[in-house]
Amino acid sequence: xxxxxxxxxxxxxxxxxxxxxxxxxxxxxxxxxxxxxxxxxxxxxxxxxxxxxxxxxxxxxxxxxxxxxxxxxxxxxxxxxxxxxxxxxxxxxxxxxxxxxxxxxxxxxxxxxxxxxxxxxxxxxxxxxxxxxxxxxxxxxxxxxxxxxxxxxxxxxxxxxxxxxxxxxxxxxxxxxxxxxxxxxxxxxxxxxxxxxxxxxxxxxxxxxxxxxxxxxxxxxxxxxxxxxxxxxxxxxxxxxxxxxxxxxxxxxxxxxxxxxxxxxxxx
Numbered sequence: 001x002x003x004x005x006x007x008x009x010x011x012x013x014x015x016x017x018x019x020x021x022x023x024x025x026x027x028x029x030x031x032x033x034x035x036x037x038x039x040x041x042x043x044x045x046x047x048x049x050x051x052x053x054x055x056x057x058x059x060x061x062x063x064x065x066x067x068x069x070x071x072x073x074x075x076x077x078x079x080x081x082x083x084x085x086x087x088x089x090x091x092x093x094x095x096x097x098x099x100x101x102x103x104x105x106x107x108x109x110x111x112x113x114x115x116x117x118x119x120x121x122x123x124x125x126x127x128x129x130x131x132x133x134x135x136x137x138x139x140x141x142x143x144x145x146x147x148x149x150x151x152x153x154x155x156x157x158x159x160x161x162x163x164x165x166x167x168x169x170x171x172x173x174x175x176x177x178x179x180x181x182x183x184x185x186x187x188x189x190x191x192x193x194x195x196x197x198x199x200x201x202x203x204x205x206x207x208x209x210x211x212x213x214x215x216x217x218x219x220x221x222x223x224x225x226x227x228x229x230x231x232x233x234x235x236x237x238x239x240x241x242x243x244x245x246x247x248x249x250x251x252x253x254x255x256x257x258x259x260x261x262x263x264x265x266x267x268x
Contacts, residue, residue: 062107069110089117099156108236115259120268133163155179200230202245
């Protein structure tokens with residue numbers, strides 16, 4: 001959630017700075033108060049947009065080996081679609097839609113998606129505007145409207161999980177299960193939806209107090225799994241994340257263990 005606050009704070013600071021700068025520039029100019037206010041607003045908004053855009057353009061890039069998981073094989077057909085990437089494995093009855101973490105390259109989660117698809121649950125890895133899932137909360141709906149499965153599971157990492165949970169809150173009839181990776185919901189989840197929460201033992205980014213407090217929003221059918229030695233970043237392959245704890249297992253081990261838990265939850 002901190003990325004939302006940082007973005008909002010940057011935007012607010014830029015607006016204030018823009019007004020101050022405009023006042024200093026034009027205080028002696030022969031302008032009416034109305035024109036001065038208008039120019040102040042325009043300059044402040046331009047500064048805010050520029051700085052916010054610059055902030056959002058910096059993100060964690062996927063490790064090069066993720067590219068190999070975007071290549072089709074005998075067991076998984078990988079296709080780039082309008083919404084992101086479709087991992088079509090041996091499964092035909094259920095599918096998982098995945099929202100990436102904030103400011104993380106979409107491709108970083110390709111290894112996890114490939115592992116899940118290869119073992120029975122097809123996956124849709126969603127590309128988000130500016131790598132921020134909160135800007136594309138309803139992206140899952142387009143996938144659900146285009147493809148046909150008996151069961152739909154929605155998942156996401158960190159802020160992506162929070163965004164996924166908001167979609168589930170607004171569309172409980174469309175979601176059979178919600179899988180949160182190092183994440184938590186901010187509104188009450190319908191009891192018609194099952195929930196699986198997975199996080200790493202050494203996670204240094206997950207706000208544990210908020211996580212525990214927000215368990216009040218979990219549905220009655222909920223389960224929690226802690227990956228021993230795991231951390232926050234290693235649900236994907238994008239390197240170390242600022243503020244995270246040190247993992248005691250490899251990213252590949254954390255991805256494999258996460259996939260096993262998801263596959264069990266989805267009935268594979």
